[in-house]
Amino acid sequence: MSIELHRGTFTAVMGPSGSGKSTFLNCAAGLDRPTSGSVWLGDVELSGLDEVQLTELRRERIGFIFQAYNLLSSLTVEENVTLPLRLANRKTDSAFLHQVLTAVGLGEHLKRRPSELSGGQQQRVAIARALITHPDVVVADEPTGALDSHSSKQVLELLRNVVDSMGQTVLMVTHDPVAASYADSVVFLADGRLAGELHRPTSEQVASRMTHLGEW
16 A cells, blocks of 8 residues: 655654554655665655665755754754754755744744753754755654643644645654644554545544544
8 A cells, every 4th residue: 555645735644552653754754664665755766775875865855853852952043953954064044044943933042052942942943953954854753742732732833834834744643633633634554554544634533533443
């Protein structure tokens, strides 16, 4: 069975523990190689790339957001956000940096360090960092897992907004039906296989599908 994620859409991936969510995400992002089948990013088949090429592709074309923010404590907000560009020896586009920082609501916190920010603000720094390279896709692994409900709502609204206003493509693994309801579609996994899909889901529909996932 195949799945296609269209540009400018927000897709959530759900399933019980051990269903293969992280493996799916890692294969999609070029972190793991599938034992069979193929993964394409645009017109590039990832399995045909060597490790150096995969590293370059991940750096240039994929943005990553993790449950742990993975910010460098010694760097400011601006320095953390632009780190991927410096690692790739790319010049920072000041106008786009301003656009991204404004979009995530951190324009006034440029010179602060992570210790001076709340958890929700730190995750917004991580989102800005994922966006700064103009990636083809942003992959998010439980991005609200370490946040309270208020911060989670802000982060999910932000991800929804970057899809709607910036045309960004987002692929998110989550265990939360409410988080999944912000997506355009939800892909369900069970025992390492695709087990259905919901479009324009509500949290109630997602929760119900998860409850009956064993019937698929």
